[in-house]
Amino acid sequence: MRIDVLTIFPEFFQVLDVSLLGKARQAALVEIHVHQLRDWAAFKSDGTPDAHRTVDDAPFGGGAGMVMKPDVWGSALDDVLEEGGVLVIPSPAGVPFTQALAAELSESPQLVFACGRYEGIDARVAEHYAGRGFRVLEVSLGDYVLNGGEVAAFAMIEAVTRLIPGFMGNAESIVEESHSDGLLEYPSYTRPASWRGLEVPPVLLSGHHGKVAAWRHEQQLERTRERRPDMLADGGAEAL
Numbered sequence: 703m704r705i706d707v708l709t710i711f712p713e714f715f716q717v718l719d720v721s722l723l724g725k726a727r728q729a730a731l732v733e734i735h736v737h738q739l740r741d742w743a744a745f746k747s748d749g750t751p752d753a754h755r756t757v758d759d760a761p762f763g764g765g766a767g768m769v770m771k772p773d774v775w776g777s778a779l780d781d782v783l784e785e786g787g788v789l790v791i792p793s794p795a796g797v798p799f800t801q802a803l804a805a806e807l808s809e810s811p812q813l814v815f816a817c818g819r820y821e822g823i824d825a826r827v828a829e830h831y832a833g834r835g836f837r838v839l840e841v842s843l844g845d846y847v848l849n850g851g852e853v854a855a856f857a858m859i860e861a862v863t864r865l866i867p868g869f870m871g872n873a874e875s876i877v878e879e880s881h882s883d884g885l886l887e888y889p890s891y892t893r894p895a896s897w898r899g900l901e902v903p904p905v906l907l908s909g910h911h912g913k914v915a916a917w918r919h920e921q922q923l924e925r926t927r928e929r930r931p932d933m934l935a936d937g938g939a940e941a942l
């Protein structure tokens with residue numbers, strides 16, 4: 703998979719070289735290219751140089767803050783977005799990012815993350831590329847507002863790339879994760895069996911695999927009921 707990130711803060715993504723993701727990059731499972739959006743803002747739409755490499759302007763219709771210019775994004779995306787690529791725009795107004803969506807995106811040949819700042823990106827950018835037949839997704843990590851899409855993109859990149867076959871050392875650990883079966887994960891324990899007066903649930907020491915599996919499933923249900931009733935309300939479908 704190829705991942706391209708367009709941002710005015712490319713230095714934010716340098717850490718990708720050292721994390722687990724770094725290994726995947728070396729293994730050539732993932733190619734990540736981070737681009738400085740301002741490189742496409744060196745000239746104004748009339749062709750004259752823009753020394754400030756401006757990427758934003760005031761919103762039509764008034765209102766607070768600034769909006770990112772469509773022409774700058776268009777120049778950048780025309781160069782970066784490949785046929786079959788998916789344009790992902792992290793946004794508080796997006797569809798929920800879920801494990802199911804991460805799995806779906808992990809099968810794309812290319813993901814392009816457009817990291818918005820200010821009040822967001824001119825709406826015509828998403829409209830234009832959807833109109834050209836690209837899959838365009840505005841995706842939300844949660845119901846809160848960040849200063850820009852970089853943090854959200856980083857989280858999505860990690861959630862997606864770890865699902866790429868061959869990326870995680872122990873593929874089995876991916877299968878049994880939270881949300882993969884529509885329920886929260888059961889609690890985990892390891893040695894010592896007794897710690898500060900707290901004991902590991904005896905069933906886990908019983909060696910009876912059937913009882914362990916039943917206990918774990920019950921724990922998943924109990925936890926999901928307590929912490930995420932929304933996940934059960936709509937039939938256990940993936941939820942934010």
Ligand SMILES: COc1cccc(COC(=O)c2cn[nH]c2)c1
Nearest residue numbers: 793794818822842843848850851
């Ligand atoms: C593209 O337009 C905007 C506008 C404002 C902030 C952002 C950054 O994303 C988030 O804040 C976010 C993502 N998931 N949950 C919150 C993008």
